Amino acid sequence: MDHQLLQQVTFWTALFSLDQELAEEVRLGGCSCGGVLHRADFRRKPRGGPPDLPAEYCYRFSFCCNREGCRKRVTPPSVRFLGRKVYLHAVIILVAALRQGATPRRVCLLAELLEIDRRTIARWQVFWQEQFPQTAFWKVARGFLLPLVNAASLPLELLRRFLHGHDSDPTPGWKKLLEFLSPITVTGGLKC
Numbered sequence: 001m002d003h004q005l006l007q008q009v010t011f012w013t014a015l016f017s018l019d020q021e022l023a024e025e026v027r028l029g030g031c032s033c034g035g036v037l038h039r040a041d042f043r044r045k046p047r048g049g050p051p052d053l054p055a056e057y058c059y060r061f062s063f064c065c066n067r068e069g070c071r072k073r074v075t076p077p078s079v080r081f082l083g084r085k086v087y088l089h090a091v092i093i094l095v096a097a098l099r100q101g102a103t104p105r106r107v108c109l110l111a112e113l114l115e116i117d118r119r120t121i122a123r124w125q126v127f128w129q130e131q132f133p134q135t136a137f138w139k140v141a142r143g144f145l146l147p148l149v150n151a152a153s154l155p156l157e158l159l160r161r162f163l164h165g166h167d168s169d170p171t172p173g174w175k176k177l178l179e180f181l182s183p184i185t186v187t188g189g190l191k192c
């Protein structure tokens with residue numbers, strides 16, 4: 001569980017590829033009206049990643065239906081962006097998890113490094129401990145993680161479970177965790 005991974009461009013290019021796959025699945029499915037989905041990405045200014053993250057990785061994939069009268073917007077799940085939050089999803093998980101551990105000094109250093117203020121971190125804590133456990137997603141998804149994960153141990157326990165056995169290279173564990181959580185990143189994904 002190391003923030004240095006999050007500062008590596010290669011980590012973000014791996015997640016970018018995964019987002020491309022998730023987006024392609026949605027595009028192939030087309031619009032619910034039968035229309036064709038065209039790219040209409042959102043430009044984002046993600047925070048918490050490497051300072052030199054190339055601009056092409058700063059888009060959230062999104063589509064618009066090409067049918068006159070529909071034009072519905074469809075935004076696929078993402079392993080990088082959590083809804084409209086400006087910080088990258090992995091950063092939100094890692095900082096909140098570190099805050100639960102016995103490493104207050106590391107949290108301070110990381111907060112300083114990534115320019116996250118204390119109120120923001122406190123909000124993330126509320127998100128993981130109070131909002132997330134109430135979501136319809138978690139009520140179903142927790143059944144896939146045995147033994148059951150206690151809500152009070154979120155998100156630290158999620159990280160532990162998914163990174164277990166990936167000590168030499170945590171990237172695959174992170175990819176699995178972020179893909180597992182990707183349904184909450186779309187509009188309505190956090191509904192109870």
Ligand SMILES: [Zn+2]
Nearest residue numbers: 031033065070
């Ligand atoms: Zn449509």
